[in-house]
Each structure stands twice: as structure tokens, then as C-alpha cells.
Amino acid sequence: MNTSATTRIGLRTIALGYLLVLIGLPIGVILYRTFEPGLATFYASISTPAAISALNLSLLIVGIVVPINVVFGVFTAIALVRWRFPGRGVLQAVVDLPFAVSPVVVGVALIMLWGAGGWFGAIEGTGFRVIFGLPGMVIATIFVTLPFVVREVEPVLHEIGEDQEQAASTLGASRWQTFWRITLPAIRWGLTYGVVLTVARALGEFGAVIMVSSGFPGVSQTLTLLVHARYIDDHNTYGAYAAATLLMGIALLVLLLMTVLDRKRSDR
Amino acid sequence: MTIHTDLGRSAAAAALLHPRTGGSDGAETTAAGPDPVGSDRPDHRDGSSASTSRLGGIRSLGVGVVTLWLSVIVLLPLAALTVAAFGDGWAGFWEAVTAPAALAALWVTVVVSAGVALLNAVMGTVIAWVLVRDSFPGQRFVNAIIDLPFALPTIVASIVLLSLYGPNSPIGVHLNATRWGLIVALAFVTLPFVVRSVQPVLIEADREVEEAAASLGASNLTTFRRIILPTLAPAILSGTGLAFARAIGEYGSVVLIGGNIPRETQVASQYIQQQIEIDSPQAAAAVSVALLAIAFATLLLLRVVASRSQRREERAP
The missing domain is CATH 1.20.5 (Single alpha-helices involved in coiled-coils or other helix-helix interfaces)
Incomplete structure (x- = not known):
């Protein structure tokens, strides 16, 4: 045309x-x-005790969620690609489910399972508080980020096939050695990409986390909850802008990393 | 020139639409090939059947662990949610979902999301067109900007839009607590879906057919309507559907700009959140299940349409 x-x-x-x-x-x-108002004002606003503890909490959640997702994500990907077993198709669909569920619904679902009157509510009696505690925020974040590592590693596993792994085991390598020396190096860029997506989503998740957090400043407020609380509860519009800009800076960094990694992946 | 970087296409979009890409489809081909290690054929390494059964044991344990993991994280919460929604039987569920405020919130959600999806269908296609067929300085930058809404946390999207369209608007446009506010917020977070699904199709599209049509005397409009639109239609549809599915569940981006006015701007996710706050978990669960049902129905419809158009394509010479 x-x-x-x-x-x-x-x-x-x-x-x-x-x-x-x-x-x-x-x-x-x-x-x-x-x-x-100047860089100093910006810095002061993102370094108040509440802001620092929010940043720390966000990083703590990322620090817990990423290793869990890496271990279970790679394991799940291997199971789905390499093994035949009944019900594999169902598990494939389950991995995609979190993409279709609204963050608020994730929160409600977790409350129904782990909350005081929920199926696993009895666990609170043992002093392990899930809902309105750190475990709840971690579980909510795992729910929304679960597909990333699996879905980024799967296609790579397909592509590399099994020849090298079989050759390694024919030459006498143990399963563990085969994994560390053959499989892991092959999937490393896909895995890294999945981790970057996980980190971005974990830092940015709001709806699911606010539902299961008590939201106390300095205690159970993540960075995204801080933005919300500053705007709504404290009427501190500037503080909300500053915290949002900080999050935006992190997001840009992630976007940049993704571009670089994407190139690396296709170069391979 | 390929300007499409595919960056941040956010696994989400791709996976939602083709949940099996790189998943089982490919796996089936593998299965047709040589047997994976550990099936019942004698083991390569030492041929002893003891080793084979040991491997099988490890494998079943592995499958058990994966199933347990996915169940505890994903399936059990959703099961508990569904059970809670029907805690007072079907009647209780129906009552909660058809409560005037709940119905109004669901209605606002669906209408606004449908409007935003349509807006995306048009603007997404125009943007994709401009990114592929036009060329101007700064095009690569504009192309990169498209992914920003996927990378930005939703609450940041809310604040960003409020800074321009909120109470302190420097241009005097106040959209907070109006349906226009909802539309702007949802249009922001769903921007990439249509653009990123139309762009690759447009890059691949055969331009000779368009030129042939033009040389046969077809006007631009006719060429667009008869040649280009049919080629792009599946991609536009899938992008629009994904945008709709995303929009109906949105919370973070509308929570600040929407105003949460019942029957006016309160969307379903805000209603659900409110029900939890006033300690009415059954109602929250019921509306959650209704929202999930709408999302699943949308995605199912998309997959049916996608597989149908794919089959038609395969049949075509």
C-alpha cells in the first residue's frame, strides 16, 4: 500500500x-x-526510616522469592519437558494460571487458604502467621511470579534436546554432574531472563501483596505499599512521587537488562 | 529493518495466548523421536534393570514434588476460594454476585474494559503500523517506550497518571474519580498487548499482494480493508482479548485514580477488596470467582478463535 x-x-x-x-x-x-525541589529533597524523601525499611522489605521478599522460583522453576521445567507422566498437560495449564488471575483475587484466595478461618488457618495457632505477615507476602509474590522461570527455561530445554545430556551420562557422568556441567550452562540465559522478570514483578507487585499485608509503616510496607500509603493515608503527594520515581528507576534498569539479555539469548 | 525487539514481551502475553508454545506441542515431537532416558527401555549405561527402576523412582518422586508445589501455591488457594464462594450453596453465591453494588462493579469493570480493549484495537494497530511501515527519527526509542507499561509497577502507573490528570494537574484536566480516569489508567497498562501482537505480523506481511491490489486500481482504503485487515485480524483480536483479560483484573493502576465510587467508578477488584475489609469474605470470594470466570471465558474464546484461524491458514493453498 x-x-x-x-x-x-x-x-x-x-x-x-x-x-x-x-x-x-x-x-x-x-x-x-x-x-x-532538588536532588537533596528527593534523597531525603526516599531515605526516611519508613522508606528504607520498605526498600529493605521489598529486597527481602525478592531475596526469598528468587531462589525458590529458580529451584522449583527449573525443576518444574525439566519435569514438563523431559518426563512423560499422566497429568502433564494439566500441570502445563496450572503453570499459566497465575497470569489469568487478578492480583486482588490472588490475595483473597490466599486468605481463604491461609487466613484465620481458612483451610490451613490452624497454622496460626503454632505462631506462624502467614496472612498479615511476611510469609503471606512471600507466598503472594511466588504465586504471581511462578510462571516466569518455568516459561523462560522450557523453550531452551526443548531447543538443546537431550543428546548432550545422554552423551554425558554414557560417558559415566552422574545425573548431578550432567545437570551442573551440561544442562545449567545451556539454560543460563533463559534462566537469567526469567529471574529478571521475576525480580521486576516481585518489586512491583501491589494488589496481591496489599491484600495479605498488615501495611504498618516501617514493619510490613513494601515499596509499592509505601507509594500507596503516602498518597492515600499521609496525603504526602511529593513523597509518593519520589517513591514512585525510585521504583520507576528500578523498572528502567530492568528494561535495560532485558534488552541486553535478549540480545545475548539470540546470539547464543 | 527489524525494529521489533521482542523485549519485555513479557512472557505473559505470549504464554497467555499460546499456553503451549514451547510446552507440550514441542514435547509431543520429542516424544515421537527417540525415547527419553528412563523409559522402560534398558538403560544405556549399564543395562541393569535395577538402575532403570531406581531412575523411575526418582522420577516419580520428582513428579510428586512438582505436583505438590504447584498445588500448594496455585491450586489449593483457588480451590479454597471456590469453596468459600459456594460456602452458602449456589443460592449464596448467586446472592453475593447479584447484590446491586457487586453487579454494578462487575458491570463497570466489563464495560470500561471492553471500551479500553476497543481503544487498544484501534490505537495499537495504528502504533504498530507507524512503527513498522513508517520511518522517522527516534523510532527505536518510541519502540522501546511501548514496553514501559509492562515494566512499571501498576501503582507507579497510577501515580504517574495522577501527576498529569489528577487534582494537581498542570494542564487543568481532572480525571480522578471519573470513568475517564479508569479508561486512561487501563489504556496505559494494556498498551503493549495489541502493538506487540500486530507488529511481527505486519513485518512478515507480504507487501507484494498490497502492491498488486494497488496496481489493479484498488484505493488505499480498499487495500486496507480487503488485504491488510484480514491478515492482521487474528493478531488484533488476540491482542485485544489479552488487553481485556488484563483490564478486568486490574487493581494497582486504578486504585488511586479511579476514586472507588460505588456504581460509578468502583471496579470489581476494588469491590472485592472492600468486601474483605468489611469482613464479608464469602461475598469477596463469590465476586472473585465471577471475575475469574469472565477471565477464563475470554482466554478460552481466544484460544478457540486462534486455533480455528490457524487451521484455516493451514488449509489455504
């Missing part, structure tokens, strides 16, 4: 105008409002 210059420029204007109004301008305004 040989579009005339007018059509082309018209479409370009519509597309770019839409992106400007929806993304460009709002981000410009928030950056301006965050940094207009």
Missing part, C-alpha cells in the same frame, strides 16, 4: 500524540515534580 505523505504523517501524528498523552507527558510531569 503506497500511502500518501498526508496519510503517513497523519497516522504518525495520531500514534505519537497518543503515546505522548498516555506515557510521555505523565512521566515527564512526575519526573519534573520529583526533581524540581
Whole structure:
């Protein structure tokens, strides 16, 4: 289709105008409002005790969730790709389920399972508080990030096939050696990509976490909950902007990492 | 020039639409090939049947662990949710879902999400077109920007939009606590779906057919309607459907800008959250199940349509 210059420029204007109004301008305004009072004010706002403890809590959750997802994610991917067993198709579908569930619904579902009146509610009697405690936030984050590692590692496992692994075991390598020397190096970029997606989502998750957190500043507030609380409860709009800008900076970093990793993956 | 980087296509989009890509489809081909190690054929290494059964044992244990893991994290919570929703029987579920406020929230959610999905269908296609067929300085940057909504936490999206369209708007546009606010927030978080699903199809599309149509005297509009749109339709549809499925469950991006006004701007996820807050878990669970049902129905419909159009494509010469 040989579009005339007018059509082309018209479409370009519509597309770019839409992106400007929806993304460009709002981000410009928030950056301006965050940094207009000066870097010192910004730094002061993101280094209050509540902000630091929110950052620490977010990082703690990431620190717990990532290793769990890596171990279980790789294991699940291997099981789904390499092994035949009845019910494999069902498990495949279950891995995708978290993508279709609203974050708030995740929270409600976890309350129904782990909460005071829930199926596993008795566990609270032992002093292990899941809902309104750290375990709840961790479990909620695991739920929403569960598919990433599995889905990034699976295609790589398919692609590399089993020849090398079989050769290794023919030469007398143990399963463990085969995994560490053959499988893991082969899946490393896919795995890293999955981890980056997991980190981004874990830091940014809001709906599922707010449902299962008690939300006390300095105790059970993650970075995203801090943004919310500052805006809604404290009417501290600047503080909310500053915390949001911090999260945005992290997100940009993640986006950059993903671009680099994507190139690495396709180079392989 | 390939400007499509596929970055941050957020596994989500791809997986939601083709839940089996790289999954079982490919696995079936593997299964047709040589048997995987550990099936009942004699083991390569030493040929002893003892080793084979030991491997089988490890494998069943592994399958057990994976099943248990997925059950505890994903299936049991959803099962507990469903049971709670029907705690007072079918009547209780129905009563909770058809309570005026619940119905209103579900209605607002579906209507606004459908509107946003349609907006995405049009604007997403235009943006994809401009990114593929046009060329202008800064195109790569614009292309990278598209993924930003996937990378940004939803609550940040909320704040970002409020800074421009909220109470302190520098341009005097106040969308907070209106349905327009909801639409802007949802359009922001669902932007990448249609763009990223149409873009690769447009890159692959055969331009000779378009040129042939033009040389036969078809106008641009006719060429678009008869040649391009049919090619893009499956991709537009799937992107739109994914955007809809995402929009109906959204919470973080609408929580600040939406205003949470019952019957006006309160969406289903906010209603559910409110029910938990006022200690009415059965109602929260019931509306959650209704929301899940809408999402699953959408995704199921998408897969049916996708597999049908794929079959039609295979049959075509």
C-alpha cells in the first residue's frame, strides 16, 4: 500500500500524540515534580526510616522469592519437558494460571487458604502467621511470579534436546554432574531472563501483596505499599512521587537488562 | 529493518495466548523421536534393570514434588476460594454476585474494559503500523517506550497518571474519580498487548499482494480493508482479548485514580477488596470467582478463535 505523505504523517501524528498523552507527558510531569525541589529533597524523601525499611522489605521478599522460583522453576521445567507422566498437560495449564488471575483475587484466595478461618488457618495457632505477615507476602509474590522461570527455561530445554545430556551420562557422568556441567550452562540465559522478570514483578507487585499485608509503616510496607500509603493515608503527594520515581528507576534498569539479555539469548 | 525487539514481551502475553508454545506441542515431537532416558527401555549405561527402576523412582518422586508445589501455591488457594464462594450453596453465591453494588462493579469493570480493549484495537494497530511501515527519527526509542507499561509497577502507573490528570494537574484536566480516569489508567497498562501482537505480523506481511491490489486500481482504503485487515485480524483480536483479560483484573493502576465510587467508578477488584475489609469474605470470594470466570471465558474464546484461524491458514493453498 503506497500511502500518501498526508496519510503517513497523519497516522504518525495520531500514534505519537497518543503515546505522548498516555506515557510521555505523565512521566515527564512526575519526573519534573520529583526533581524540581532538588536532588537533596528527593534523597531525603526516599531515605526516611519508613522508606528504607520498605526498600529493605521489598529486597527481602525478592531475596526469598528468587531462589525458590529458580529451584522449583527449573525443576518444574525439566519435569514438563523431559518426563512423560499422566497429568502433564494439566500441570502445563496450572503453570499459566497465575497470569489469568487478578492480583486482588490472588490475595483473597490466599486468605481463604491461609487466613484465620481458612483451610490451613490452624497454622496460626503454632505462631506462624502467614496472612498479615511476611510469609503471606512471600507466598503472594511466588504465586504471581511462578510462571516466569518455568516459561523462560522450557523453550531452551526443548531447543538443546537431550543428546548432550545422554552423551554425558554414557560417558559415566552422574545425573548431578550432567545437570551442573551440561544442562545449567545451556539454560543460563533463559534462566537469567526469567529471574529478571521475576525480580521486576516481585518489586512491583501491589494488589496481591496489599491484600495479605498488615501495611504498618516501617514493619510490613513494601515499596509499592509505601507509594500507596503516602498518597492515600499521609496525603504526602511529593513523597509518593519520589517513591514512585525510585521504583520507576528500578523498572528502567530492568528494561535495560532485558534488552541486553535478549540480545545475548539470540546470539547464543 | 527489524525494529521489533521482542523485549519485555513479557512472557505473559505470549504464554497467555499460546499456553503451549514451547510446552507440550514441542514435547509431543520429542516424544515421537527417540525415547527419553528412563523409559522402560534398558538403560544405556549399564543395562541393569535395577538402575532403570531406581531412575523411575526418582522420577516419580520428582513428579510428586512438582505436583505438590504447584498445588500448594496455585491450586489449593483457588480451590479454597471456590469453596468459600459456594460456602452458602449456589443460592449464596448467586446472592453475593447479584447484590446491586457487586453487579454494578462487575458491570463497570466489563464495560470500561471492553471500551479500553476497543481503544487498544484501534490505537495499537495504528502504533504498530507507524512503527513498522513508517520511518522517522527516534523510532527505536518510541519502540522501546511501548514496553514501559509492562515494566512499571501498576501503582507507579497510577501515580504517574495522577501527576498529569489528577487534582494537581498542570494542564487543568481532572480525571480522578471519573470513568475517564479508569479508561486512561487501563489504556496505559494494556498498551503493549495489541502493538506487540500486530507488529511481527505486519513485518512478515507480504507487501507484494498490497502492491498488486494497488496496481489493479484498488484505493488505499480498499487495500486496507480487503488485504491488510484480514491478515492482521487474528493478531488484533488476540491482542485485544489479552488487553481485556488484563483490564478486568486490574487493581494497582486504578486504585488511586479511579476514586472507588460505588456504581460509578468502583471496579470489581476494588469491590472485592472492600468486601474483605468489611469482613464479608464469602461475598469477596463469590465476586472473585465471577471475575475469574469472565477471565477464563475470554482466554478460552481466544484460544478457540486462534486455533480455528490457524487451521484455516493451514488449509489455504
